[in-house]
Amino acid sequence: xxxxxxxxxxxxxxxxDIVREVGTLAVLGFGSGVTEVDDPRHLxxxxxxxxxxxxxxxxxxxxxxxxGTVDVLRxxxxxxxxxxxxxxxxxxxxxxxxxxxxxxxxxxxxxGSRSEQHVMRLWNYLGAINQGEDDAERYKQFCDGRAIxxxxxxxxxxxxxxxxxxxxxxxxxxVYLLACDQPGSRVENPRQISAWRYPRQYGRTxxxxxxxxxxxxxxxxxxxxxxxxxxxASAHEDDLEAQLIETLANLxxxxxxxxxxxxxxxxxxxxAYVRHPGDAAYVREFLQQRLPGxxxxxxxxDICRSELLVEIDGWRYA
Ligand code: 3EB
Numbered sequence: 194x195x196x197x198x199x200x201x202x203x204x205x206x207x208x209x210d211i212v213r214e215v216g217t218l219a220v221l222g223f224g225s226g227v228t229e230v231d232d233p234r235h236l237x238x239x240x241x242x243x244x245x246x247x248x249x250x251x252x253x254x255x256x257x258x259x260x261g262t263v264d265v266l267r268x269x270x271x272x273x274x275x276x277x278x279x280x281x282x283x284x285x286x287x288x289x290x291x292x293x294x295x296x297x298x299x300x301x302x303x304x305g306s307r308s309e310q311h312v313m314r315l316w317n318y319l320g321a322i323n324q325g326e327d328d329a330e331r332y333k334q335f336c337d338g339r340a341i342x343x344x345x346x347x348x349x350x351x352x353x354x355x356x357x358x359x360x361x362x363x364x365x366x367x368v369y370l371l372a373c374d375q376p377g378s379r380v381e382n383p384r385q386i387s388a389w390r391y392p393r394q395y396g397r398t399x400x401x402x403x404x405x406x407x408x409x410x411x412x413x414x415x416x417x418x419x420x421x422x423x424x425x426a427s428a429h430e431d432d433l434e435a436q437l438i439e440t441l442a443n444l445x446x447x448x449x450x451x452x453x454x455x456x457x458x459x460x461x462x463x464x465a466y467v468r469h470p471g472d473a474a475y476v477r478e479f480l481q482q483r484l485p486g487x488x489x490x491x492x493x494x495d496i497c498r499s500e501l502l503v504e505i506d507g508w509r510y511a
Contacts, residue, residue, distance in 0.1 A: 195410035196273040196375050197255055201462055201508050203248035203488050208235055211251055218258055218269050219276040219369075221250040223492060225361060233260040233267035236278050236369060239318060239361025240466070243473040243491040250462070250490070252276060252371070266303055275309035278369035289319060289331045289366070290338035296368045297342025305346070309372040312347070313406045314415040315354040318367045322358025323499040332356065332497040333396035335366075340398045347401065350379045351389065354402035355418035355506045357466050358495030375409035380451045384443055386425045395425065400497075405447050413510045414451050418466070419443045420496055420504040430500045433472055437479050440505050453509060457487045463507030466494035476503055 199218060204211065208220050212232045219234050224241040242248070258271035268277040279296050286292040304310055317339070322332045335356065352370070359365070381387050381404050388400040406415045421428045421439035429435035445455055457463065465480060467473050473491055480489050496504045 196373055196408070197410055198408045198413035198510065199274055199371070200253045202251050202253075203462055203490055204251055205246065205248060208249055211249060214253070216253045216256060216258060216271065217251065218254050218271060218274055219250075219252040223247045223250075223490070233262050234258070234269045234276065236267075236367075239359040239365055239367060240357065240492040240494050241360065243467070243470075243477070243493065248490060263303060264299070266299055268303065270307070270309060273309060273374040275304065275307055275372040276369065277303060277372070278367070280365060280367045283364040283366055289334040292366045293317075293319075293335045293338030294342035296366055297339055297346075298344075300368065300370060301342065301344060301346045304370070304372055307372070309374045311374065311376045312352040312370050312372045313377050313408060314371045315352050315402070316367075316369050317354065317356040318359045318365075318494075319356075320359055320361065320363040320365060322356070322495045322497055328397055330396075332358070333398070336396055336398040336400050340401055343401060351401045351403045353379075353404070353406040353415045353417040355504075356400070356402075356497050357418065357504070358497070360493060360495075371415070373409055377409055377415075378407040378411070379403040380405040380407055380414065380447060382443055382447050382450060384446045385422055391425050405451060407451050411511060413508055414448070414453060415508060416444065416447060416506050418496075418504045418506045419447065420498070420501045422501075427498050427500045431502075433475060433502050434479065436502050437476065440503065441483060444505060448509060453511060457484050457509060459486045459488065461507065461509045462488045462490070463505055464490045464492055466492050466496060466504045466506075468495050468502050472502060
């Protein structure tokens, strides 16, 4: 029997109540206004939402969930699925590179001790992601440390991922993941070079992620951060509308590459990360027109290439 995909949804309500529901694997609250719930499954994500009050993201599985903490790592597991999260302060761990290395070493060690060893999806949020020139840019330092910390963990192929710059506590690195006790299938985008093959101009260490991951039962596709990149090159510099159109074309190409029907629907929660607060209203309007009825969480976040204005990730259920 293949594991049924977790149900990912955006809801209004009280995180403390949602955490107590049977089958809740993770509850994510967005922005600085979130009150922490004393449960390893509740995570405050340092990205501000353009909605007030901000919806809560909920991950639910079919069955009871156990949870715990190991040092600064928190986790929850149930029905063959695992949520794990780590938050580290860069000031104590040697900046973006050393901190990413430590985060990935710890996640590797923990997941390696579990039956849910197949990482499907990773989210990475760091501050001031575009600060620094060329190879010294903080995102590139993060990529260096991430690759070292991963070691051979993903020798068989990288999970799907997102890496976004937050505007929260400057030194906070947050990494969280979804893993399963059965393997998924990686999906690449024929319109884009695989990220791990990006040429040297994008940094010493190419980003280590797959464009998407089809979950074990092929009942859902976990879609990585997707932007206006064609081949390896950023397209439509400074043109928000053209970047949005290109990003949607990339998302559609991914669905086709995964063998899924075209389009998104009311069950397919997406996130749109917007660099400039002033662009949020336009992005919302654009996505409402092009993807009517699709739940989109609009978040303030910096894309890892400074010329990119918007990035979209999320889920498509089969
Ligand atoms: C891109 O396509 C845009 O470093 O984990 C997207 C998703 C991006 C994940 C990562 C980076 C990452 O290259 C940036």
